[in-house]
Amino acid sequence: METLNDKYLWNSDLLETITEGTSSRYWECKRIEIDSRKVKKGDLFLALKGKNFDGHDFILDSIRSGASAAMVKTDFKVKNKKFYNIVVKDVLKSLFLIAKESRKRAEKLYNTRFIAITGSSGKTSTKEMMKAAFSAIGKTYASPGSYNNHIGVPYSLANIYKNSDFGVFEIGMNKLNEVKNLSLLVNPHLALITNIAEAHIGNFHSLEDIMIAKTEIFQGLRADGYAIINRDLTFYEKIKSIASKVGIRNLVTFGTNKKSDVYLKSRRLIKEGQILVVNAFGKDYEYKIRFNGLHQVLNSLSVLAALIAFECDPDKGLKALYSVPVPSGRGIKHYIYIKNQESVVIDDSYNANPSSMEASIKALKEMSGKNRSIIIIGDMKELGKFSKPLHERIADFIIRFKIDLVFCVGAESRAVHKKLNYKTKSYWFKNVSDLQTIDFINILLPGDYILIKGSRIMEMEKLVKYLIKNCVKR
Structure with missing residues (x-):
């Protein structure tokens, strides 16, 4: 039956009924967790199996972190006598x-x-x-x-x-x-x-x-x-x-x-x-x-x-x-110093699609005012056969909003660089590491507003960290 203690969210009796599983003994949990790195004391760890990992390989880690028990597909033998579990046919189901x-x-x-x-x-x-x-x-x-x-x-x-x-x-x-x-x-x-x-x-x-x-x-x-x-x-x-x-x-x-x-x-x-x-x-x-x-x-x-x-x-x-604070990677502003003068990095690096890219460019122009507006743009992924025309559309948008300087990062963003065709000053780099190696900070000016945005896989957040680390007041 369900525990009356509000401190706990679930218990083994209730989860046995819900999942038709079998528990090693009675236990209670405060929360359910699927990432062994995030397990806290009192959690139930669900050993999900993915394409590149199997949660069963991390059960011991979850126990060390204080998990009350683990949900497993098959019996999992451990030396830790305090390890409790519930065995089910399918963990995801x-x-x-x-x-x-x-x-x-x-x-x-x-x-x-x-x-x-x-x-x-x-x-x-x-x-x-x-x-x-x-x-x-x-x-x-x-x-x-x-x-x-x-x-x-x-x-x-x-x-x-x-x-x-x-x-x-x-x-x-x-x-x-x-x-x-x-x-x-x-x-x-x-x-x-x-x-x-x-x-x-x-x-x-x-x-x-x-x-x-x-x-x-x-x-x-x-x-x-x-x-x-x-x-x-x-x-x-x-x-x-x-x-x-x-x-x-x-x-x-x-x-x-x-x-x-x-x-x-x-x-x-x-x-x-x-x-x-x-x-x-x-x-x-x-x-x-x-x-x-x-x-x-x-x-x-x-x-x-x-x-x-x-x-x-x-x-x-x-x-x-x-x-409400601006969530990380979704337009949060960081103040940096270029030649000891305040400048702004707009971290919108979490993800990107054409519509969100255009919205961020508009916001950049609003915020920059009379200051220079700069974009470091990474590939927009999962666009399939539409990738080239949609990247070119972003180039047109950049020209329309009179962005001062553009750094393009990634194979698909090359279409942006080519379409700008000297109408807007731009540079193209294969990846984030290549951009960092040229020490592009020397191209920046005091007071610049710098938007960083691209799809998750492009790791554009590395550039945010790079600027924050290197552009400090001397």
Whole structure:
């Protein structure tokens, strides 16, 4: 039976029932963990098997870190007598079963309301804003980091706190039916689509196919739930039609379009973020966010829409938004010194697609003002046959916004360098290491604003660290 101790999230008796597994003896755990490096005292370690690793190889590490027990596919013999376990047929399937039970328990016992967020970009930033806003209203759990795939979502659900009033989850995808399956698992009371762009378009035939994949989030939305949609999207009418066909009755829109239920009236840049005036259902709200760029403003509008949909106090929730730090690698500013004068590095290195790249370039120009604007751009991956034209589109965007200097990194970014064709000064490098070897800092000038952005695999964050380390006040 389930423990009455709120200190623990799960126990062996309950997990045996859920997974049809067999435990070595009774034990309790505070949390579920799938990464042995992150195990803390009292965790249950799930020995998942991946393409390049097998969690069973790290069970001893998890025990040394204080795991209460481990979930294993087959018996695992260890010398440590304190090692407890639960044996199941399939560890990943068991994680899904635990997630389903966790979702059911949260609503049944604690009346938790669930929010699911998808979109081509901005999911994590929006999730963090949602978390802050709803934490000002009640106890709120949000998925950690960018845990938004077929493992990350059930992992996050399995760990939702007891007594949570709200649960916020992001849902990602790179092919059809992924969003659908994860949305059915989360079964949200509110579903949000931040935007539709060419992320992962190499796995699809067209941008419209990506739109269809993102609208799969409606499949898991409760019948009485709310769909929140960006009215500025090119596909807005089609998304609205799809929502209607699946029976969604409650639709809330946001954007710059004044026909939106929640729309931006004005914004003003400040040193650390922006001050916004937003109209929601006829009432004006003024609040601040630490994030830069119009794209982040729109993300905050969706938070206001969610607060109103759930009949929460908007002012209370919005006030909390300025406390949200910009997540690492998603536009966070670092102040560096070039020739002993302050300059700025904008670390947007976590990931990139054409739409997010354009949004970051716009934000760069806004922030730089009369200072030089510089971009260090890495390849945008998973674009398939669309890679060259989409990289060339970024070159056109750079020219249009009169960026002063560009460093291109990676084979696919060479298309950007070639398309710039001396209209904008640019350099091309095979990889991050090659750029570092030329000591490119000598090309920079005091007061420069430097945007660093590329796909995750490009390791653009190394350049951020390089600049922070080497550009200090002497």
